[in-house]
Amino acid sequence: MEKREIETIVREVLAKLEKETATFPGLVEANGGKTHVTMPLALAVRLIEKIEAKAAEWNMRVVTAVSDAAGRPVAVHCMDGAYIGSFDVALNKTYTSIAFQMSTARLGCLSGPGESLYGIQFTNEGRIVIFGGGEVLERDGVIVGALGVSGGSAEQDTALAAYGKSVFAELE
Known part of the structure; x- marks a missing residue:
């Protein structure tokens, strides 16, 4: 696999993870701490x-x-x-x-x-x-x-x- 193909796959995976965490962020910063959403x-x-x-x-x-x-x-x-x-x-x-x-x-x-x-x-x-x-x-x-x-x-x-x-x- 070419370096370009690997970079493309990594970007796609990262974009998918970013989208998932934007929807269900899990732990988020709260007033003075973190909370589970x-x-x-x-x-x-x-x-x-x-x-x-x-x-x-x-x-x-x-x-x-x-x-x-x-x-x-x-x-x-x-x-x-x-x-x-x-x-x-x-x-x-x-x-x-x-x-x-x-x-x-x-x-x-x-x-x-x-x-x-x-x-x-x-x-x-x-x-x-x-x-x-x-x-x-x-x-x-x-x-x-x-x-x-x-x-x-x-x-x-x-x-x-x-x-x-x-x-x-x-x-x-």
Whole structure:
């Protein structure tokens, strides 16, 4: 292999690594130290923008929240005309998805009358949501955050959150 070919390959590898670390920077400088980032703000905002575009196509006005792997909110957007109450619901959907590592729709199925998790929505100071619209977000099989969508019917929120989860896999 020629020196030029090797240099080209090295540049391509370095560019790929730079792109990956820009998306998921891992450790970043923080106020006086370093912290681990699982859900970068820029990525959360790009995801929310995709969801808002789809919501507008579907004539919906929603609140969309994205949290990190610890359930802490990273970004929340309220579309003009979204219900005021959807703010807390969207945030709680992210919390629920992280807390139980599953979609809120799935948890809803497991918490119906006679099911093993019946009544779970009354735990965690009322933050547990058992209807659709919350999804776990993963990268390479690792949970990096969660998505919560609120503003439509349970079916609409579920569909919009599922859309968000699918486009998240493609975002860099």
